[in-house]
Amino acid sequence: MTLFDWIKQQFHTLTVDKSRPKRNHRDHHHDYHQRKRLVDQSQKTNNDQKSPYAIQADNPATTLPEIKQSVDQVSPVTMAQSQVTFFYLDENHQIIKSPDILVGNQGESFHFKLPRFKNHYLVAIDHFTNHFLAYDQDVTLHFALKEGLPVMVYTVDFDTGQILQPVKIISDKMCQKYEITAPKIDHFRVINSTGKKYGLFDNRTHGIIFYYRKEDWETVQPVAYFVRLNKHHLVFNEPNGYQLKTGLPANIIIKVFARIDTSNNKSWLNIGGFEWIENQHLEPSDPPIHNLIASMTKTSRNRVMLTGAVDFVPGQSISTFDKPYGKQAGKLLDGTKISIIATIVDDQNLIWYELENHQVIPKGYIKIDHG
Incomplete structure (x- = not known):
């Protein structure tokens, strides 16, 4: 290597060394401006800390909750x-x-x-x-x-049609059960009934009828025939009942409507309404042609001016006739006030009262006013 080459090499070395500090200076200069920008940004951020939504460049993650909170405040609320x-x-x-x-x-x-x-x-x-x-x-x-409509319980004498006891009314709430038994009535027995004796109370009225018969009436038979009385007969309000005030003379021909045999071995005949005679001292007969009593030939009539009232069975009616032993003309309820215009006596000494309408009624069924 020549001296010149060595000097050149050394010169080159020195040139390289001098250039590195210059590059380092440029690098330092770049870092200075970068730091300056960061410092400026930091100062700006510090000056803006009054805003809750400021972003910290040094630690961006710390700003996420604040950003989320801001979003929640402006989002619509979901109703529960x-x-x-x-x-x-x-x-x-x-x-x-x-x-x-x-x-x-x-x-x-x-x-x-x-x-x-x-x-x-x-x-x-x-x-x-x-x-x-x-x-x-x-x-x-x-x-x-709700309350159901009632069940009505009736007790009826089968043979006379009379109501034996006041109507019984049974009620309860809807859909509740009912079961009805026949009431016990002294001297009567139940022989039949109509209507449902058990069921549920509902929105309809139910009726139950119990039919009774006198306990000593063994046989009851509807009939239709005529008999002639061979002797004078007492008249009763019912079989084995009490005696009415008037009787029937011998030889009269009357129609029979029913026959009843009782437990005391007696037989009774119904001759109309609530009038009964014993089934004895009589014989079958043909219907009368003219008069219901063949032997009556004359009557005597006397004018009178009397007042009175029908005296029969309480709550019941008695028949009136167009003439003594004639055809039925009407009915009068027990207690009815009447005016009498004449008395009629037949040839068997039975007395009849003639009323204002010229109908007649046996004397025994009238109570005369006195005074």
Whole structure:
């Protein structure tokens, strides 16, 4: 190597060394401006700390919660939902209908139409509401059974048609069971009935009729024939009953409507209404052609001016006739006030009263006013 080459090499070396500090200076200069920008940015940030939404460049992650909070404040609020359940219970706390469930947003109102039941009516409501709240709600509606229409119980004498006891009225709530037994009535026995003796109370009136017969009446037979009386007969209000005030003379021909045999071995004949004679001292007869009594040939009539009242069986009526032993012309209720214009005496000394309408009635059924 020549001296010149060595010097050149050394010169080159020195040139390289001198150039590195210059590059380093440029690098330092670049770092200075970069740091300056960061410092300026930091100072700007410090000056803007009053804003809650400022971003810290040195630690960007710390600003995420603040940014999220800002977004939440401007997002729409989601409403909470809840439900209201309606329960329907009877008087025994038994379910009468499956529950109804309404669902809606908190704070909303709703209109709920209560159901109607055929056999129940509403008596109370627990915790009623018409708004959805933040929590679920239960509403309990209490119902009671309606009253069913009554069951009417009648007791009737089968042979006379009389009502033996006041009508009995039985009532209870809808759908409740009833079972009716015949009332016990002294000296009568039940022989038949109509109507359902058991069932449920509902929206209809039910009627039950129990038919009775005198307990000593063994046989009751409707008949239709005529008899001639061979002797004078007493007349009674019913078989084995009490004696009426007038009787029937011998040889009269009368029609029989029913025959009853009683437990004391007697037989009775119904001759109309509430009049009965014993089935003895008589014989079958053909219907009369003219008069119902063949042997009566004359009567005497005397004019009078009397007042009185029918004296028969309380609540019952007595027949009137167009003439003594003639055809039935009408009826008069026991206690009816009457005016008498004449007395008629037949040839068997039976007395009849002639009324203002010229109908006649036996004397024994009239109570004359005195004084």
